[in-house]
Amino acid sequence: MKRALLPLAAVSLVVAVLVGCDPDPKTLPIQHIVVLMMENHSADTYLGQLHDQGQPDFEAEPTTGNPNPLNPGGPPIGPFHKTSLCEVADLDHSWNGAHIELDGGKLDGFTARNEVTADPTGSRAMGYYDQRDLPYYYALYNTFATSDRHFSSLLGPTFPNRLFLYAGTAAGHISNNFILSNLKSIFELMDQYGVSWRIYQSQSLNYGASLFSYVLLHQSGHVFPVSQYYADAAAGTLPQVSFVDPDLFTLGSPTQNDEHPDANVQEGQKFEASVTNALIASPEWSSSAMFLTYDENGGFYDHVVPPAAPIPDNIPPATSSSDFQAAYDQYGYRVPFLVISPWAKPHYVSHTVGDHTSILHFIEWRFGMPSLTNRDAKANLLLDEFDFSSPHLLTPPALPTPTVTPC
Numbered sequence: 001m002k003r004a005l006l007p008l009a010a011v012s013l014v015v016a017v018l019v020g021c022d023p024d025p026k027t028l029p030i031q032h033i034v035v036l037m038m039e040n041h042s043a044d045t046y047l048g049q050l051h052d053q054g055q056p057d058f059e060a061e062p063t064t065g066n067p068n069p070l071n072p073g074g075p076p077i078g079p080f081h082k083t084s085l086c087e088v089a090d091l092d093h094s095w096n097g098a099h100i101e102l103d104g105g106k107l108d109g110f111t112a113r114n115e116v117t118a119d120p121t122g123s124r125a126m127g128y129y130d131q132r133d134l135p136y137y138y139a140l141y142n143t144f145a146t147s148d149r150h151f152s153s154l155l156g157p158t159f160p161n162r163l164f165l166y167a168g169t170a171a172g173h174i175s176n177n178f179i180l181s182n183l184k185s186i187f188e189l190m191d192q193y194g195v196s197w198r199i200y201q202s203q204s205l206n207y208g209a210s211l212f213s214y215v216l217l218h219q220s221g222h223v224f225p226v227s228q229y230y231a232d233a234a235a236g237t238l239p240q241v242s243f244v245d246p247d248l249f250t251l252g253s254p255t256q257n258d259e260h261p262d263a264n265v266q267e268g269q270k271f272e273a274s275v276t277n278a279l280i281a282s283p284e285w286s287s288s289a290m291f292l293t294y295d296e297n298g299g300f301y302d303h304v305v306p307p308a309a310p311i312p313d314n315i316p317p318a319t320s321s322s323d324f325q326a327a328y329d330q331y332g333y334r335v336p337f338l339v340i341s342p343w344a345k346p347h348y349v350s351h352t353v354g355d356h357t358s359i360l361h362f363i364e365w366r367f368g369m370p371s372l373t374n375r376d377a378k379a380n381l382l383l384d385e386f387d388f389s390s391p392h393l394l395t396p397p398a399l400p401t402p403t404v405t406p407c
Contacts, residue, residue: 022381022383023383023388025365025366025367025368026368028366028388029286029287029343029388029391030287030288030289030341030343030366031240031284031287031288032238032239032240032241032242032284032287032288032289033240033241033242033288033289033290033291033362033363033366034238034242034243034244034275034279034288034289034290034291035165035241035242035243035244035290035291035359036244036245036246036272036275036290036291036292036293037162037165037243037245037293037294037295037356038246038258038259038268038272038292038293038294038295039158039246039248039258039259039260039268039294039295039298040091040093040158040259040260040261040294040295040296040297040298040299040300041259041265041294041297041298041300041335041336042297042298042300042301042302042333042334042335043148043150043297043302043304043333043334043335043336044061044079044128044300044301044302044303044334045127045128045129045297045298045300045301045302046128046129046134046137046336047141047146047148047336048060048061048079048128048303049061049128049130049131050138050141050142050146053130053131053138053142054131054138054141054142055141055142055146055347055349057148057348057349058141058146058148058349059148059304061079061128061303062079062303063078063079064076064078064303065077065078065079065111065126066107066108066109066110066111066112066122066125066126066301067108067111067112068111068121069111069112069115069120069121069122070120070121077111077121077122077123077126078126079126079127079128079301080123080126080127080128081127081128081129081130082124082127082128082129082133084407085129085133085264085265085266085405085407086261086262086263086264086265086407087124087261087262088116088118088119088124088262089116089118089119089124089261089262090260090261090262090298090299091114091124091125091261091298091299091300092113092114092299093156093157093296093297093298093299094156094157094175095155095156095157095160095174095175095317095319095323095324096323096324097113097299098155098156098157098296098297098299098332098333099155099324099326100113100324101113101299102155102305102306105305107301107302107303107305110122110125110126110299110300110301111123111125111126113125113299114299125299125300125301126301127300129265133265133266134265134266134269135400135402136269136270136272136273136399136400136401136402137269137272137336139397139399139400140276140292140338140340140399141336141338142347143346143347143393143396143397143399144338144339144340144341144344144346144347144348144393144396145338145339145344145345145346145348145349145350145385145386146336146337146338146339146348146349146350146385147337147349147350147351147352147354147385148334148349148350148351149304149334149350149351149352149353149354150293150334150335150336150337150350150353150354150355150358151306151307151309151331151332151333151334151335151353151354151355152294152295152296152297152331152332152333152334152335152355152356153165153170153309153331153332153355153356153357153375154170154309154328154330154331154332155306155326155330155331155332155333156170156174156175156296156332157175157176157296158176158295158296159173159175159176159177159211160173160174160175161295161296161332161356162211162295162356163181163183163211164312164355164356164357164360164375165295165356165357165359165360166185166186166187166211166212166360167181167183167184167185167186167212167372167373168312168357168360168371168372168373168375168376168377169183169312169313169315169328169372169373169375170312170317170328171183171313171315172315172316172317172318173317173318174317174318174319174323180210180211180212180213180216181211181212181213182212182213182214183212184214184372185211185212185214185215185372186241186360186363186364186372187212187214187215187218187222188212188214189364189369189370189372190240190241190367190369191218192369193367193368193369195240195241195367195369196239196240196241197222197239197240197241197242197243198222198223198224198228198229198232198238198239198241198242198243199215199222199223199224199242199243199245200224200225200226200228200229200242200243200244200245201223201224201225201226201245202225202226202245202246202247202248202257202271203245203247203248203250209223226244226245229242229244229275229278230274230278233278233279233281233282233284234278234281234282235283236282236283236284238282238284238288240367241363241367244275246258246259246268246271246272248260254406255267257270257271258271259294260298261298264404264405264406264407266402266403266404266405267404269402270402270403270404272292273399273401273402275290276290276292276340277399279340280396285342285394286342286391286394288341288342289339289340289341289343289344289386290339290340290341291337291338291339291340291359291362291382292336292337292338292340293335293336293337293338293356293359294335294336294337295335295356296332296333296335297332297333297334297335302333302334304333304334306330306331306332306333306334307330307331307353308329308330308331309328309329309330309331309355309375310329310374310375310377310378311327311328311329311374311375312328312357312373312374312375312376313373313374313375316328328375331353331355332355337354339382339385339386341386341393342391342392342393342394342396343386343387343388343391343392343393344385344386344387344392344393345384345385345386345387345392346392346393348385350382350384350385352380352384353380354379354380354382355379355380357373357375357376357379358379358380358381358382359382360372360376360379361376361377361379361380361381362381362382364376365381
């Protein structure tokens with residue numbers, strides 16, 4: 001019987017896998033990349049129990065805790081299962097707060113930094129969710145490829161971290177001041193290299209669009225409501241790169257779905273499920289990879305000290321005399337991270353350090369574009385979370401239907 005021959009691209013991929021080198025990005029089966037960045041949760045807050053709930057390779061959260069601010073000499077406040085899906089107040093995830101919570105690597109400042117009237121011990125920083133609360137997420141993380149060493153890009157809040165995702169640098173920013181930057185970003189780079197892209201936003205203003213003057217000047221044909229994502233996925237007309245955003249601005253709304261405290265975390269899970277399920281059902285699923293992550297830890301405890309990071313450029317943090325003095329030479333806290341793709345390694349945990357610029361680097365590398373800064377140039381490419389020799393998850397197992405219990 002005559003045997004069918006593998007296409008040349010497939011042969012190249014198999015050879016690359018066998019010899020342990022990076023594959024030629026031009027031969028990759030990934031034609032569509034979707035990026036979904038949610039808000040403000042650490043790896044321990046969401047995934048600290050994953051080790052005991054289906055994925056023993058994921059590092060478990062230890063039982064050690066933080067001092068009780070009302071009784072510093074007494075028993076510490078350890079990790080505990082949260083009884084509410086909403087928080088009583090936001091947590092401190094500012095530049096200063098994140099560095100103080102780190103306390104030089106002791107990781108003992110979370111409770112004291114988050115004392116409020118409704119939570120006088122700051123104990124909410126130590127709480128966690130598990131598969132009882134987030135069954136869809138736990139099913140996802142037990143199906144696809146994740147990492148227990150994926151970090152935000154700096155110890156600080158949303159906007160600087162999202163700048164790292166889009167541009168490989170925070171360009172001096174350390175706070176959520178409303179940035180309108182002329183900084184060169186992945187959006188401008190994609191236009192320069194003929195890579196199609198769209199931003200699908202759940203509100204009238206988007207963190208991608210609002211951070212860069214280039215995007216604001218090129219919204220036509222690029223920036224759409226999130227309803228267009230579902231239409232494009234169903235029609236098989238997704239661009240090469242998609243950024244999908246939850247509702248990032250209606251803080252306090254009962255249907256706020258970005259998971260930023262004090263939003264109901266199940267609203268975010270429901271939104272994420274709709275994005276993922278639309279991609280899985282799309283004609284383009286077989287050639288797609290979705291990266292799911294979170295901008296930063298949101299002030300929630302994580303037990304892993306962030307490692308050193310490459311300095312992105314010659315623009316230092318614009319700190320004042322009252323700010324914590326540090327450089328962009330350390331990653332932020334760990335955040336949940338997932339590769340959702342038929343080409344993801346099934347039920348896999350990476351232990352290789354990555355951050356937001358790893359996603360940026362993967363996009364640049366896949367489509368033959370140069371790096372924007374030293375940080376993304378040196379970022380982990382995430383290739384250990386893929387198996388390009390075979391699409392093991394073309395038909396993923398059935399996932400639970402996410403429901404929302406009101407807080």
